[in-house]
Amino acid sequence: MKLKLFAATALLCLGSLLSAGAQERVEQWGRFEAAFTGTPTGNPFNDVDLKAIFTNGNETVKVTGFYDGNGIYKIRFMPCEQGTWTYTTVSNMKSLHGKTGSLVCVPATGDNHGMVGVRDVYDFQYADGTPYYPFGTTMYAFVHPDTARENLTLKTLSQSPFNKIRICLFPKTYGHNNDEPRYFPFLKVEGMSPEGLNEVAVWDFTRFDTDFFHHLERRIDDLERLGIQCDLILFHPYDEGHFGFDRMSHETDIRYLKYVVARLSSFRNIWWSMANEYDFMRQKPLEDWYSFLETVAAEDPYGHLRSVHNGKIYFDHHHPLVTHLSIQNESVTDDFGRAGLVKDSYRKPLVFDEICYEGDYPNRWGSLSGEELTHRFWQAAIVGAYATHGETFESDDHIAWTEKGAILRGKSAPRIAFLRRLIEKTGSLKIIDNWRNLNTSLAKSGQVVIYLGRQAPKEWEFNVPTRVGWKDGMRVKIEVLDTWNMTTTPVDGEFVTQRKPKYEICEANGRKVKLPGRPYMALVLTPVTE
């Protein structure tokens, strides 16, 4: 497993730290930042428009600036091409207008492969062409507990297989997680309710708390150093009026999205998740989600990945602004033949972002065994889709990993690492004969991967669908994988292919593979090339 520990990035090269006039060097897909002192009057979050036009001669990128408190306005920029970039600001505030500057975008180093996008219909890749296979986890309140817990979480993540994490921007309140957070995204104003919307907490929804955002940004950069994509959940229903962030006015929702995107779109590891369980947010009409997608897409100059995660009713994932599927479904990775049907119904990369969690919660969704969650990751992988992990063990402090991080207690994480290592070696999988042999996939590498699931056979009779295209007399080496015990055992010698009439390739001499009679076994078939 490739862990991207504290890769050198351009994150420290901040414009605001350099003296004016010096030409800053920023890595490709790194982050350039320039800070300007304005002369704020009224509400600087609301009253000031600030844009900057960056150009390298060929390409022009327009970014939106933001007010960062203390009289400071900032613009951020992620250069996606190497070379010299210059910029000019445009603002309705005289002291911010017409500022110019430049930077030199230098080659990326270390584990900086750029931002992740879509490749070949069903897959992901980094901007530099490196494949990206999401092996995600879920931690709704990652940025809301306290520094010690957050640091412990980062340490755990650094030793985990996870390269994507779903986190909520807004704090969450319910059941197992009802401590009040330290920071809030809006300024708290005691004694007044500016929009008359919220009877519990009282917020000035027109002013953001920049401490909240500085903290969030620090944590997103921490994730980037670990090679982890941050699937940032912009709205969620786990509020129910407690904070009131689930029922702000539409105008506030849009203003909030624009501010978030202005601050964060230059972070290369950001993915925009419009919601967790969008359909459970009963205050929002369906058309809001389209306008959220449109707002985020319009404000983000780089086109970070966008999704809408469901409770019970899938979002319209065919919408062109949805880049990939982020689906909750508790049954789809339970058995063969299911996950592929969802893949066929859309034609976008498919991430099953909620398939129940490993844990001991009393709810069905939080009480999978480690075996079951591992099995579900394989069910997704075998059809070329991806699953997302979560852990809900009740501990002394009643805060589970999927709520607030800290440490992993389950058994699935190391098995997910074992699977990730395989997929990073073979490339993504595709069912060869997708209406028949539902456990048999062709890998990008040309290898065939077969997952036997809960069956516990004592032997496997060589059998690959004809559609794999292998000729008669081909020699094949086989490895037996115990996906639970994380062992890979090569089978001695070679197998020789022979076509049977119409649909099957068998072994010329009827040779079988001996198996231990345990469940969760897989086979990797590698054609021998001269």
Added chain:
Amino acid sequence: MKLKLFAATALLCLGSLLSAGAQERVEQWGRFEAAFTGTPTGNPFNDVDLKAIFTNGNETVKVTGFYDGNGIYKIRFMPCEQGTWTYTTVSNMKSLHGKTGSLVCVPATGDNHGMVGVRDVYDFQYADGTPYYPFGTTMYAFVHPDTARENLTLKTLSQSPFNKIRICLFPKTYGHNNDEPRYFPFLKVEGMSPEGLNEVAVWDFTRFDTDFFHHLERRIDDLERLGIQCDLILFHPYDEGHFGFDRMSHETDIRYLKYVVARLSSFRNIWWSMANEYDFMRQKPLEDWYSFLETVAAEDPYGHLRSVHNGKIYFDHHHPLVTHLSIQNESVTDDFGRAGLVKDSYRKPLVFDEICYEGDYPNRWGSLSGEELTHRFWQAAIVGAYATHGETFESDDHIAWTEKGAILRGKSAPRIAFLRRLIEKTGSLKIIDNWRNLNTSLAKSGQVVIYLGRQAPKEWEFNVPTRVGWKDGMRVKIEVLDTWNMTTTPVDGEFVTQRKPKYEICEANGRKVKLPGRPYMALVLTPVTE
């Protein structure tokens, strides 16, 4: 089973049979036709525009007329509201312009319930509100063999459970079906190739053969008299250049669609199926299918159902002009938990129009047992979707039911009738707890239907998901259905409900249902109301 034999319809009240000036009476959703003698010059199919504007004072419907040969131009109109309708024609041919007339639309009689549309997201209903549950069959070349065979087919259909049929407009050629048809939709012109497209047959693609269409129309009316919806396949790939109808120019495709819709949209039992296996028609770029949908939708004033049936790659069924799913998939109805995933992915009525056929063909898709095809119908029904039948037995003349009709040889048809009778009694089904109890559905009637599939248990322990909403102490009567042997056996006495913690309702006294230990059993649970 309700067979709609030779229902009295308004089809015989044709305007052309009445003397001018008499006010014709046409049933609601019946068909009005007026014929006009023109003065054709040049190509009357191409050169003459004829429209008629019908109005009843409230509503205005614009229909397109067509040339029917022998100097006769026609307009057809399906009145959807009762009362007096008047019309005026508009044409670029003087002798057809400004013609007026009227009709009185009278209440529908007999089995005339109007045309079928979508109801409540997932269901179908007739225009008068009567539910419609599609139990379809497939017969590609229904209108292409010979009169004797077609009449035999109609007789077989009249005794079958099928109320929908998929037929191809264009003739088909391959393997088991290579007799040349009697009629072709275009005029055959020996010795010239007007569009230079076709080296095998030579057609004047600008002139239609009205004999072909008269014959087709007679057969569509025959189906209507049997209460059978005609899912008319407008393009298909089973030609491969033999006739050349799979590779006409886009201009010809559109002209053909407009002519077909002008002739047939007043037939209330028409459904428009843009294609069989659209993705196998490699001559057509994807955008063609959108333009076909747009053309048909624009030309059809009544909004008949529209679908695009796939080979391997589903069409974009989310497109607003696709009214329902017509899906081919060989695995989706094979096991529990699958069909519902496709339903969740779209949110439209779902018809699995190809799930393999009962027969003895050497291909996998044509060699299901009767048990298997019946099981697949139940797999669709239990999630509130619908399946379509087909039969591919090789007989002496090598023409199977699904090619050219005649007689049914399989065992599934009477079992499909048994299922249809149940669904017409219970109303459509919906999985109660759609991620868990994948064999247990709530019917519109309030009954619970449980299908046990290939399991062959000796008893059934009372167990219904809490989400059904039944209270403790409710009394329930149970019937045991043997879906293969077509028996319904009431269980003596009543069962009393009791909730178990969180997810399940069991029987208060632990009472079980005895079962015969055979596969393909179902249970119908009926709450006892005072």
